[in-house]
Structures are given as C-alpha cells and as structure tokens.
Amino acid sequence: MSDLALFRRRLLKNPRQVSAIAPSSRTLARAMTLGLGPNSGPVVEFGPGTGRFTEAILARGVPPENLTLFELDEEFVDHLRKKFPGVTVHQRPAQEAARLVEPGVGTVISGLPLLSMPPDVREGIVSAAFAILAPRGHYVQFTYGPRPPLPPETIEALRLKVNKGHKVWANLPPATVYRFRRA
Template identity: 90%
Template sequence: MTSDIALFRRRLLKNPRQVSAIAPSSRTLARAMTLGLGPRSGPVVEFGPGTGRFTEAILARGVLPRDLTLFELDEEFVPYLRQKFPGVTVHQVPAQEAPRLVGQGVGTVISGLPLLSMPPEVREGIISAAFAILAPRGRFVQFTYGPRPPLPPETITALGLTVGKGNKVWANLPPATVYRFRRG
C-alpha cells in the first residue's frame, strides 16, 4: 500500500485545487477535530477525508467502522480509504449528496473540506447537507487556517447556528483552529 504522504503529494501535484493543503493534517489536529467522539457518539460522517488522518482518529476514539461514512471525490483517495479502513462506508460523491445516502440522526459531521476557498453556493450546499443529516443536537466540526470561523457570519446567522471555537493547533502545517457548529 502506498504511504499516506506519497499519495498525498502525488494528488496535490495532480490536483492542487481539490487537495487544497500543503501537507496532510497532523495527528494533533485529528485529535482536536475528534474530541468528544466515542463508542456512543452515534453515526459519524466525514467530508473530505483525503488519506484518512481524521478517519484514523475517529476510529481510535471508539467509533465503530459500521458507524462511519466517508464522502471523498478524489479517484485515488477512494480506493485507498476502502482498503485502509475495512467496514467503513466510502462514497465517491460530493458531500452535498449526503442526505440522499445517509439517514437523519448523525451525531457528528467532521469536515476536512476547504470551505473558505469554495464558491459560496458550493459551501452553502455542503453546510445544508451536513445539517440535513445531523441529529437535533448534532454538531458540525470544521477547521480553518485563518483567524475567523470557516463560515461567514451571514451564513451562521441565516442557518441559526451557534459556533464554538477550539484552541489553535500549532502542531499542524499550517497551524489550524477547530470550530464546532450546532443549531441555535
């Protein structure tokens, strides 16, 4: 099996806009993104798992493979994820398709997607999909490299969301901040 780093670099060179990162997420960021998950978290969905760094952390927290569904577009990441994480469902479709493929009642959606670099209509479609499948008290977890939340204030207000800011993860390239969104 190809190493995570080699696969990441190859895909970054082939499609930098889709990969949209200069290095894979660190294990420290993965732990911060998955904080609070465990065997009783209910179903978990991950948008944009890439090589699976957050996926590893989700499973390490005790989420069962059968309770984890991944949405990844990259043609090489998908078979890699399927081989690396047996029992985890991997869909090669956009995150916006989640409501068609996953039932309501998801406890957490973890997103590694570069939301701020996406056109507003794509970003809003992804967020709408996440909240369409989340349980009433479910949460959407997203990181960003910038100083502000990864959703514009008008989107947060329009969707009636509350946002919790986590600590800055300095042990990531570049440093990142985790945000948790819930319905207000």
C-alpha cells in the same frame, strides 16, 4: 504507497481539490475528534483525503459500521476502502449526504477547504451536514484563517451557533477547530 506519497501525488495532480500544503497532523485529528467515542452514534466525514481524521475517529472507539466517508478523489477513495474495512466510503460530493445518509448523525467532521469554495458550494455542504445531523449534533470544521470558516451571514441564515475550539500549532499551517450546532 505511504499516505504522504499519495497525498503529494494527488496535490500535484489536482492542487485546487486537495487545497492543502501538507496532510493534517495527528494533533489536529485529535482536536477534530474530541468528544467522539463508542456511543457517539453515526459519524460522517467530508473530505477524508488519506484518512488522518478517519484514523482518529476510529481510535476514539467509533465502530467502523457507524462511519461514513464522502471523498471525490478516486485514488483517495480506493486507498480509504483498502485501509478502513467496514467503513462506508462514497465517491460523491458532500452535498449529496442528505440523499445517502439517514438523519440522526451525531457528528459531521469536515476536512474540506470551505473558505476556498464558492459561497453556494460552501452553503450546500453545510446545509447537507445539518440535514443529516441529529437535533443536538455537531458539525466540526477547521480553518487556517483567523475567523470561523463560515461568514457571519451564513451562520445567521442557517441559524447556527459556533464555538471556537483549539488552536492547533502542531499542524502545517496552524489550524483552529470550530464546532457548529443549531442555535
């Protein structure tokens, strides 16, 4: 089954969990993975879905054994395990990353729809990311909206610094990439 067919089937079955009208574009995937390479160290991805960002991470030279994915959807998990041998795939929520991944991760890439989540879930996800990130690590998140995908009070409470990245017009809908790090 193609990635698009799988995406559509999962969207129809559970639209709140998929929370997108189309898979992320290759252009967005390149923007999200900018700066990654063979020496990036461990990389973790939250909400890989069909694996568009996963493909881009690996294409940048990150070895499969340095990549760990967190995905809830059982069909996506099966698809990811078959498509990306050597990559660790957990069928667990992103909030459990600190329990399953050693600290020292260079980058966490997130395809999760943070703004559509309750504040406590959103904070749990971002807190888990920063629990595993190395001191100079980055949390990369995109959003379709005009503002960062975390409210100012969360950014302040978690003592984060945010950099607005590329606006990706070649995505449906257009998206903006944000990079978060410790202040």
